[in-house]
Amino acid sequence: MPAGLTAATGMDALTHAIEGYTTRGAWELSDMFHFKAIQLISQNLRDSYAEAKSGQPGSGREGMALGQYVAGMGFSNVGLGIDHAMAHTLSAHYDTPHGVACAMLLPIAMEYNKPVVTERLAQVAVAMGVDTTGMTTDEAADAAIAAVKQLSADVNIPKTCDGLVEEDLDQLASDALADACYPGNPREADHETVKELFRKIMA
Numbered sequence: 001m002p003a004g005l006t007a008a009t010g011m012d013a014l015t016h017a018i019e020g021y022t023t024r025g026a027w028e029l030s031d032m033f034h035f036k037a038i039q040l041i042s043q044n045l046r047d048s049y050a051e052a053k054s055g056q057p058g059s060g061r062e063g064m065a066l067g068q069y070v071a072g073m074g075f076s077n078v079g080l081g082i083d084h085a086m087a088h089t090l091s092a093h094y095d096t097p098h099g100v101a102c103a104m105l106l107p108i109a110m111e112y113n114k115p116v117v118t119e120r121l122a123q124v125a126v127a128m129g130v131d132t133t134g135m136t137t138d139e140a141a142d143a144a145i146a147a148v149k150q151l152s153a154d155v156n157i158p159k160t161c162d163g164l165v166e167e168d169l170d171q172l173a174s175d176a177l178a179d180a181c182y183p184g185n186p187r188e189a190d191h192e193t194v195k196e197l198f199r200k201i202m203a
């Protein structure tokens, strides 16, 4: 698998784990899978990406193979959320690779959901290896969002979606709200809110 695909599919797996950890249906059993998956992916994606670039073998790829599988064991039981609802829509309209769409939207979805899943996002920071000692829950949740942004940057995920224009936003918002993943989101969003979230990745 080339480096770009390693980055995109790896960030997709992280999105499965984080959305699965904060989805409406999350419970003890799915939490167990998702927390572990976030740990594995955070520990291995950079190495896996470096191995893909250099062609040198290492433990990163095996770690990602395990991490994406554990994430799948979790989210396939409880669903996802607005990140995947919006990412499916972007891919349908602009052919954006699924993992790239998920990764660009992940910090935006986390920020939007933060008021209703602050404690869970603080745990995401812990799973990602952030030292949250001395942080408030709110600060730890922000640290999780920062850690996701840093990981995306380290594997060269773009921050904006080419082709996304203001006149498409009504259709995009309608499609995202009709997506099968939207009902799993822990915080409801209206049409205007989804348009605003899409605007954040406009070039």
Ligand SMILES: [Zn+2]
Residues within 6 Å of the ligand: 012, 013, 015, 016, 084, 098, 102
């Ligand atoms: Zn996905």
